Amino acid sequence: MYDVIIVGAGAAGLTAAIYTCRKKLRTAIISIDVGGQTNLTSHIENYPGTGPMHGMELMQRFQNEAIGFGAELIMGKVNKVDKTEKGFKIGLANGEEYECKALILAYGKVPRSLGIEGEEKFMGRGVTTCVTCDAPLYKNREAVVIGGGNSAVEGALELATIARKVYLVHRRGTFRADEITVEKLKENKNIELVLNSVVAKIVGGKNVESVEVENIATKEKKFFKVDGVFIEIGYVVDTSFVQHLVKVNERKEIIVDERGNTSCPGIFAAGDITPVPYKQTVIAAGDGSKAALECYRWLTGGKGAVLDWS
Ligand SMILES: Cc1cc2nc3c(=O)[nH]c(=O)nc-3n(C[C@H](O)[C@H](O)[C@H](O)COP(=O)(O)OP(=O)(O)OC[C@H]3O[C@@H](n4cnc5c(N)ncnc54)[C@H](O)[C@@H]3O)c2cc1C
Incomplete structure (x- = not known):
């Protein structure tokens, strides 16, 4: 019986583990991989105090600290x-089961993928799913944004302030984004709209060099020389296995209060799996620490962590 099981070893889960272990709670982290989405960025430069580095290196540091304080890492889905009666039972895809008194859900979300040639190969080497994170790497370069919703349209506008040229490829003729944003998009001289089209293939050597774009109606194919491919077609959040216990919103994110409590006593959530705005590594880490301290308070009957230093 663990005091706490944390599901997910991304920034939120690993930070939560550092906090629960420092409170001497017997902690296990169960995760498919270690590092989560932060691993996907080859150059994270907005995590304060570390200087720019590969996302994997940053996450390796998180892992070392969590393990160093005593967290047990169990790989699995x-x-x-x-x-x-005593808490929660956690089942894994491989049939293993673990029990805990309290549970912290920090298993993030997965950017929806296109499933096209080159997408996986160039992930982190020109292919990205986060304009906010990676746009600054494309100063005076050319890039394509794929999608037709708010995140794609706003992403293209943000990128166009940095990049020399942005192609926005969308498979329909109209956008699902807000009208006012679409107007700005149409006025922007740096952005070329490529409508009724899909990116069929991402091509390159070590890094992305071009994309093959196909017009859905005419089947005409064109190559665009680009350095970056921003896939902005939404995220997949899988809360199916916890929805009988915790409330989720219309996007299936787990609803939490400002301290990470879910609607189920003893279950806490942190990071991208929650509705927290501006999904970023530093935000997920902060969220993880909050949920862990609140978890400690709950396990100690409200006597545990002080709420502030005053
Ligand atoms: C390409 C890209 C670039 C980015 N660049 C930046 C950047 O430069 N700066 C920045 O601040 N943010 C960046 N972000 C956003 C940042 O990575 C996320 O906000 C952050 O990783 C969220 O952390 P998390 O711990 O909540 O979730 P995640 O990082 O998603 O971690 C979730 C963990 O849970 C595991 N998991 C998932 N499902 C299960 C399951 N069923 N069972 C067990 N384990 C499970 C996963 O394997 C993973 O280890 C980027 C995101 C992407 C996709």
């Missing part, structure tokens, strides 16, 4: 969570 959680697909079942049940309430028991």
